[in-house]
Amino acid sequence: MSGPDFDGEMFGELVSDFLDEGTQLLATMNQRLLHVEEMLRDGKHDAITASNNLELINEIFRAAHSLKGASAMLGLSNVIELTHRLENVLDANRSGQLDLRRPLVDVLFRCVDRLESMMTRLREEQDFEITSEDHAFFTWLDGELAGAMGATPVEIVPAVADREEPIPAIQEEADLDSKMNESEADFSSDTNESFFEESSVEVSIEVSPPFEFEDEDDPATAMLNPDALPVGGEDIFDVSKYLPLYLDEADEEIEGLNQALLKFEENPSDTESLAEVFRMSHRLKGASAAMGLHEVKELTHQIETYFDQIRSGSRSLDERMINAIFESVDVLREFHRELRNGKGDPTALQQQTECIVNLVNPPEELEESVVTPMNDAPVSVAPAWNEEIAGHRLVISFDPSLSYSSLKAALVLHRIETSGEVTFAHPTMNELESAETCLHLIVDVATNQSADIVRRWVDVDGVVNVSIESHEGSSEISIADVPIAHIQMETPAVKLVAETIALAPKAAEKSPARPAKETAAEANGSSKVAETLRVEIERLDQLMNLAGELVINKARFAQIASGFQDMFRNKGAASATREMRDRLDGLASKMRHAKEEGRGAEEFDRLAGEIEQLTKGFDSLREEMDRINKGRQQLHALGEAIHQLTRIADGIQKSVMDTRMVPIGPLFSRFHRVVRDVARVVDKEVKLEIVGEKTELDKRMIDELGDPLIHLVRNAVDHGLETTDQRERDGKPRAGTVRLEAMHRGNAVVVQVKDDGRGIDPDRIRQKALEKGLANQTELDAMSDKQILQFIWHAGFSTAREITDISGRGVGLDIVRSKIEQLSGTIEVDSELGQGTLFTIRLPLTLAILPSLLSRIYDEVYAFPIECVEEIVAIPVKEIYTIQGIRTIRVRGRVISLVTLDDIFRWGDGPHPMSTDDKEQRSSSKELTIVIVQSAGCRLGVVVDSLIGEEDVVIKSLAENFEHVRGLAGASILGDGRVSLILDLASMTELAQQASARLSA
């Protein structure tokens, strides 16, 4: 099929929205299916049927249905095909024709998997054609389903499959002369048109006759049914997120409509502006229908109909009508404004619609009618019905062979609602939405139309019988809304009913609609539509980098400013004054001498000249001093400005960081399925607990965390937990528990994977370590259990006796660890034999900025990630002990091995050129500054020359222009523009261990 244009920015957006939404829907389906399976396993039910678990099935159905609707909107043929089948199966189940048993559940799971792979294909290749693989799957599925259904024939193959293009109207050239109609399919074409083509020039109009529901199976139709789209629902394709998009578009269209109307009014022969009016209202109609904004759709529909008549020449321009339409534009504008601020009140729209309806189809009877407006209070009393306004009870029967008869019923009901006042309906719109079939629909409607006209409303394809019982002045009919219907006649257009006009203004003031609207707007003031914008993560990365640069530059400013301060503190001026003072003193004594020696006037003249010079000197000095003082003030201002800059830079950095934060929940919920699959393979009962799913962390982090977590969770289920039998023997609950937990701890996020299984046996690790030659017996004996546990991080180390499909090959934990370390995080393991195992992952909040401790070593600046710094101590040299050549210190009873960077690192060919003299100097100095770091369960004291302080540094990857260097997490740029190295303490610890092994060997 000719799919929508993928280059269209809008479409791309919709696809990515669809993918987001679809992923959620699939997650929901997965989850509910797991639930179904669980119930089947528990033996609660033999089979899941509508009678015992309707809600659950409904939920799955709804998810499939929403997915189908969403994919139909985008014309994703493969997804439509599959979801349609899925929907049919679930529907068969819902209607009691098919029981949901174990094998079928597996089939459903496979469908979900298939859908997942379709989405992946869509995401990666923008491909949504039905591949041969898909075909094979459908064939298999149909076979399976046919088998499952057995004798019960249920239509599986979707109608969509036979239709070549689900939304054929989109691409077609518009035909402005085609007849307007109300077909719902029309709305679907509108939606596509206005959402997909930003600069739509021509309007596409479906040519099908009114009320022909060939497309009742068309998911797009189902989706566009306003009630099928509860805005804000979580489990369904959520239109509310398109609201900002819609509002922007609507504003444009309303404005366009206004402009075109003005033009048209000026020059009624201008067909172009007429076409524009038509186009704008048509687009607005389409968009509002897609959003489920009934009232907007209705009003625009009426406007459109009117202009259609003008265009076709069956009606001429009429001033009242133009005025009414201008008013409609105002009402529309007002409504959309309210909608943007919260929730719009559609009452005014309804009124306006009625008004237009009456103008378009002048109800001749009404012209003569005398309508007595009721009190403005909505009372439900028997009204003094005018004989023309009558109540009708309609009993509509539908063709039982119709699939989706409920949908048709909803459409019929909807049509009645727009033509008259529905006072009673069974089933109601909402009920119809959740029902799949509906054979009879009972509606009470109040209208001024005759029974014959009413019959024409409902006389559509698929309706086999309509009985109408008309009762004038029926007491069943509420009058509540009737006055409103007439109040709108205050519009100058309606001078039809004199009585109404006379009363209208007063009634309008008192109309309950207006205050209600205002309070609604006020009440909803807090729930404003959040305007959102999709941003590529790369752009956020860039923004984050820039924010980082800003922070660096800020630091630089601060440094420069403090340099200035030092300069101004310089007492240059003071010394100059002192010097002058001395010279004056000298002069004075010279004068005294001259006087004593009785020297003459010349000498005095000479001295006076010198004094003059000095005075001049003093003047310029004073000027200089003034300047300096001004400079000092400026400096003070600079300080303020820098302070401000600091505040802003920090704010930007934080906001950018916040922008990137997403909750971990969706990642966690993926694990329901992972656990289920693994548990089935290994035949264990496993319960997954999830805690802290609201914890937020950097999007990139979440993306990277998936794989390591899958490793850990699989491991936990496969190896951590005992078999069910074993658990029973041990007196544990049959079902093992795996717990995923996330929480914030200071500036870090902690993610834990915990199981209540057998724990890791240190003795087996000892044995394995010995076998693998990782350590000798003496070494092993000297190690604590906690230290022994660290062997699990070695590549190729697995204590599993059997290798399974899932885990046990010893690849995994080392990869997990290196992955976590790449994220500047740490992972630790804790295990108690028989009680379970706990993996704790600690991650910085973001990948880009690292809170760190800066210190000076060998005249270079090194950053220790603060996460790993345990404490800083100053230890006298004489308190350093050597154990087998390894230097150690004692800090509060703990023995900690001590390293210098030279012990760990090699610099080119040997030690750091600065370190040799340093060492000597250090041995003579009295105290050493030692940063005690903690990583992978090991403590290490790192000797530093001096500490600089704590600072957030922006991590620059070494691999960007170079390559990863073991022991370094990256580099960062300091305030003075120099590069500092960020230490990777986990791999440093390893390097240190290797170094000490070399040393003691």
Add this chain to the structure above:
Amino acid sequence: MGAAITPHRVGTSARSEEAASQQVVGFHLAGEEYGIEITKIQEIILPGEITRIPQVPHFIEGLINLRGSVIPIIDLRKRFNLPSSERTDQTRIVVVNVGEKTIGVVVDAVTQVIRINRNQIEPTPPTVSAAGNEHIAGLAKVEHRMLILLEIDKLLRGSVPDRQEQNA
């Protein structure tokens, strides 16, 4: 950081001539004259402070901050096992783009931009010391001098000894 000296592009001549010739930036290194294709060069800067980095081969001088990017600096003398020397006021860092990466190489002095015709370039004789052989794209005779054309793409590659070996 030092002021950037952007290489001057020699006035563009006819396209046909360009196709048959290339421009190189010439520089001195231990008394020899080398050339790097001008298209690979991003800029030429004065050497500033270089941060040393551990666990890397000896010819990696360290890292510098080039307007917010951290780039590695290679000492070409060390890279080619030539005797090392002190920095002079002629010493420059030539910043080159190698694939996606940007690196800097320390050279004794930058001379000029030279246009070389393709037919001036001769292949490297196999007898030329094996050490830097893979980094030589060819030799070009310019007036009376011999210019060694550098193949910079391989300067970083294979530059780091195998990690296993290093950590053993």
